[in-house]
Amino acid sequence: xxxxxxxxxxxxxxxxVFGRDGQPHPECGPLHxxxxxxxxxxxxxxxxxxxxxxxxxGVTFSLSGEERTFPLDLVPRVVTHEQWVDVEKGVQQRVxxxxxxxxxxxxxxxxVKEGIVPRRVVVSSxxxxxxxxxxxxxxxxxxxxxxxxLIRDEEGRxxxxxxxxxxxxGISYVxxxxxxxxxxxxxxxxxHRVRPVADYPSRLLNAxxxxxxxxxxxxxxxxxxxxxxxxxxFEHSLLARLMGVELVEGRDLLCRDGVIWMRxxxxxxxxxxxxxxxxxxxxxxxxxRPDSMVGCPGILNAxxxxxxxxxxxxxxxxxxxxxxxxxxxxxxxxxxxxxxxLLNVETHRLDDLDQRAWVLDHLDELVLKPVDGSGGKGxxxxxQASDEDLHxxxxxxxxxxxxxxxxxVVQISTSPTSVGDRLAPRHVxxxxxxxxxxxxxxxxxxGLTRVALPEGSLVVNSSQGGGSKDTWVLAGEEGPAExxxxxPVLRPAAPGEHKLDRGPWQDQQQQQQQELSC
Amino acid sequence: MLSRVAESLYWIGRYVERAEDTSRxxxxxxxxxxxxxxxxxxxxxxxxxxxxxxPLPDGRLDARRTTDRLAFDREDTSSIVGALSAARENARxxxxxxxxELWEALNATYHALPAQQAAAERHGPGGFFRYVxxxxxxxxxxxDGTMPRDDGWRFxxxxxxxxxxDMTARLLWARGQQRGASSxxxxxxxxxxxxxxxxxxxxxxxEPEKVVEFLxxxxxxxxxxxxxxxxxxTCLMELDPTAGRVGVDDMARRLLGRARTDLEFRVSSDLLRxxxxxxxxxxxxxxxxxxxxxxxxxxxxxxxxxxxER
Numbered sequence: 001x002x003x004x005x006x007x008x009x010x011x012x013x014x015x016x017v018f019g020r021d022g023q024p025h026p027e028c029g030p031l032h033x034x035x036x037x038x039x040x041x042x043x044x045x046x047x048x049x050x051x052x053x054x055x056x057x058g059v060t061f062s063l064s065g066e067e068r069t070f071p072l073d074l075v076p077r078v079v080t081h082e083q084w085v086d087v088e089k090g091v092q093q094r095v096x097x098x099x100x101x102x103x104x105x106x107x108x109x110x111x112v113k114e115g116i117v118p119r120r121v122v123v124s125s126x127x128x129x130x131x132x133x134x135x136x137x138x139x140x141x142x143x144x145x146x147x148x149x150l151i152r153d154e155e156g157r158x159x160x161x162x163x164x165x166x167x168x169x170g171i172s173y174v175x176x177x178x179x180x181x182x183x184x185x186x187x188x189x190x191x192h193r194v195r196p197v198a199d200y201p202s203r204l205l206n207a208x209x210x211x212x213x214x215x216x217x218x219x220x221x222x223x224x225x226x227x228x229x230x231x232x233x234f235e236h237s238l239l240a241r242l243m244g245v246e247l248v249e250g251r252d253l254l255c256r257d258g259v260i261w262m263r264x265x266x267x268x269x270x271x272x273x274x275x276x277x278x279x280x281x282x283x284x285x286x287x288x289r290p291d292s293m294v295g296c297p298g299i300l301n302a303x304x305x306x307x308x309x310x311x312x313x314x315x316x317x318x319x320x321x322x323x324x325x326x327x328x329x330x331x332x333x334x335x336x337x338x339x340x341x342l343l344n345v346e347t348h349r350l351d352d353l354d355q356r357a358w359v360l361d362h363l364d365e366l367v368l369k370p371v372d373g374s375g376g377k378g379x380x381x382x383x384q385a386s387d388e389d390l391h392x393x394x395x396x397x398x399x400x401x402x403x404x405x406x407x408x409v410v411q412i413s414t415s416p417t418s419v420g421d422r423l424a425p426r427h428v429x430x431x432x433x434x435x436x437x438x439x440x441x442x443x444x445x446x447g448l449t450r451v452a453l454p455e456g457s458l459v460v461n462s463s464q465g466g467g468s469k470d471t472w473v474l475a476g477e478e479g480p481a482e483x484x485x486x487x488p489v490l491r492p493a494a495p496g497e498h499k500l501d502r503g504p505w506q507d508q509q510q511q512q513q514q515e516l517s518c
Numbered sequence: 519m520l521s522r523v524a525e526s527l528y529w530i531g532r533y534v535e536r537a538e539d540t541s542r543x544x545x546x547x548x549x550x551x552x553x554x555x556x557x558x559x560x561x562x563x564x565x566x567x568x569x570x571x572x573p574l575p576d577g578r579l580d581a582r583r584t585t586d587r588l589a590f591d592r593e594d595t596s597s598i599v600g601a602l603s604a605a606r607e608n609a610r611x612x613x614x615x616x617x618x619e620l621w622e623a624l625n626a627t628y629h630a631l632p633a634q635q636a637a638a639e640r641h642g643p644g645g646f647f648r649y650v651x652x653x654x655x656x657x658x659x660x661x662d663g664t665m666p667r668d669d670g671w672r673f674x675x676x677x678x679x680x681x682x683x684d685m686t687a688r689l690l691w692a693r694g695q696q697r698g699a700s701s702x703x704x705x706x707x708x709x710x711x712x713x714x715x716x717x718x719x720x721x722x723x724x725e726p727e728k729v730v731e732f733l734x735x736x737x738x739x740x741x742x743x744x745x746x747x748x749x750x751x752t753c754l755m756e757l758d759p760t761a762g763r764v765g766v767d768d769m770a771r772r773l774l775g776r777a778r779t780d781l782e783f784r785v786s787s788d789l790l791r792x793x794x795x796x797x798x799x800x801x802x803x804x805x806x807x808x809x810x811x812x813x814x815x816x817x818x819x820x821x822x823x824x825x826x827e828r
Contacts, residue, residue, distance in 0.1 A: 184642075206723060
């Protein structure tokens with residue numbers, strides 16, 4: 001092994017680059033070879049250039065009021081074409097089933113009646129949203145954008161860790177990471193054929209336009225942000241910029257007679273589709289938190305009247321609740337009649353008496369997660385917790401068993417990550433993003449690979465000291481599946497048909513030089 | 519002003535614009551090869567070279583050879599380094615006609631080229647392209663902020679505008695030849711720094727007809743063919759405010775005016791179909807305007823040759 005890989009210790013987890021025998025996986029061969037030729041100084045200098053570029057472009061998130069760059073690790077994560085086919089299928093399948101479930105929950109409730117999911121589980125979800133009953137999405141889509149968090153287990157199989165159907169964030173880093181990698185590390189790309197991710201904004205715009213209320217042929221789409229102090233503000237502005245739509249705050253909107261308008265210099269302009277990056281709780285003070293300053297009062301009624309489409313739909317949280325997560329394989333079988341392509345992580349439901357008793361006995365071997373937490377908030381990893389924490393945890397569970405699930409501690413896969421002047425294994429996950437336009441669920445070929453930077457840490461989240469990696473999905477043999485090959489518009493030009501005007505300077509310079517030598 | 523000075527200013531305008539546009543073109547080219555796994559590197563590189571009117575070398579082409587030729591060839595003003603060197607050389611001869619800040623900007627840009635080129639060898643050409651664009655913007659800003667709006671300024675801007683028409687036509691030409699999905703049209707917009715402006719204008723996905731319409735006809739975007747033609751025409755008009763009551767006797771202005779009105783009253787739905795003829799017309803116009811301007815203002819004399827007394 002070369003310098004950078006010195007002391008690279010393989011653990012119990014699957015490694016993204018090395019097999020158990022210490023040799024790189026075939027798809028990582030070229031990457032491994034390229035990294036071996038590199039010195040630590042070179043890696044550091046590129047890494048510095050990268051951080052500076054991110055800071056200059058304002059590719060940042062704010063954490064407790066401080067503006068930070070999301071550290072991008074220079075070693076990309078490689079996913080083969082064959083592996084990706086499964087991920088893509090699995091994510092599409094899952095989104096399809098969850099769409100069906102949401103339509104069911106806010107409709108006939110067949111799955112509840114047939115006992116696939118107990119009624120108490122649905123109605124006790126804190127994200128279950130009564131006003132969402134009666135909102136009919138125009139093209140049947142509630143989950144316009146989703147992010148399904150995946151991990152790789154000890155055998156290298158992808159498993160689903162959680163679903164995000166509300167306002168999943170991180171796609172801006174997917175787009176920007178690729179742009180930055182292509183600038184800072186162009187030669188790495190030469191040995192691979194990596195599928196592009198830059199399509200995302202145009203796909204999203206298409207899906208949002210397709211979701212417009214009936215009868216609107218040229219809809220006005222806006223992105224609704226809580227404002228510049230939101231941690232994901234950079235992402236909101238990037239998406240608005242790349243879609244060419246207005247980025248609005250709650251105070252830019254008003255609702256009159258059940259229609260949403262935005263205040264512009266040319267008067268009020270009607271808004272048809274709102275891609276909102278504000279949680280349900282803050283979206284509409286008339287229905288949810290009355291103290292919300294960032295929402296738009298009346299927007300939910302406008303949506304119920306069919307005058308505006310809110311994307312993602314209100315009340316989606318009921319389907320990405322972590323207790324519902326345990327029912328998703330059954331939901332896939334029920335709605336689609338298919339076997340799940342992607343497995344869940346083994347999970348225990350604590351509302352079941354026997355399971356709860358067993359879990360309480362084995363707290364120090366399990367991961368306990370609050371069902372409505374995101375971003376690793378409130379999560380307890382048994383083997384790493386103190387006795388005191390575990391005691392408190394057991395009390396919390398007894399107080400409200402519905403609020404927790406327990407999972408096996410999965411040694412999630414590791415990937416070489418620069419730490420100091422070496423590469424060391426760090427745990428990674430993967431969040432692929434899916435866009436549903438009502439006819440097709442498109443999964444970005446890539447996604448956000450997040451890295452837990454502290455040694456041994458299993459929590460990969462930007463708010464918990466995480467970084468990210470560029471995710472390279474390798475192209476298959478055939479060309480792009482989507483998009484028809486287009487005929488060239490012009491006949492090929494004869495080379496040199498129009499030469500650039502070279503200007504008089506060269507002749508003059510020669511003459512003047514001759515004069516000098518006289 | 520002296521014809522010689524006017525000519526140098528005109529060429530400074532052209533060379534700086536050429537360097538900037540070429541760096542955008544190459545940046546997008548290199549980036550496309552990295553980002554789109556299905557592009558054939560040889561064919562894409564051949565298209566870029568041929569559209570710049572550069573004779574094709576033998577053998578297989580790649581991004582490296584294309585960059586070496588179009589960015590780093592010192593001997594030829596069709597490359598970035600060649601164009602910036604020529605701009606600086608012209609400026610050296612007319613220092614008194616430039617603001618000292620503008621001269622210094624051109625000179626410093628030139629002197630930093632070897633170091634920038636060396637950095638490109640180590641870290642890839644992205645930083646080099648960025649440097650060129652930043653310096654071009656800097657020079658443009660000084661031109662705007664430190665030069666009086668006299669005839670000298672007009673010759674500089676005239677050169678810049680003509681070069682812009684020519685380069686935008688070439689970029690359109692390059693795209694028109696390629697097969698492939700919409701990513702190529704996005705690349706075209708990016709090489710004109712027009713992607714975001716396009717999105718905000720049309721608020722819909724990138725479509726070939728609209729891209730062509732935007733880059734050729736848009737009245738407000740400063741890099742559109744129309745805007746550049748109109749700018750060049752204004753410069754010529756101000757250079758010769760004594761135009762007669764009947765007709766326009768300035769050949770260059772007549773050519774520009776015809777091309778501009780041709781665009782102005784075109785139906786945009788036919789644009790894509792007519793594009794080959796249009797681009798041909800534009801490039802011919804650029805060449806003819808170039809010689810008409812030279813013929814009218816730059817007055818070349820045959821080099822004097824002394825002969826011995828008989």
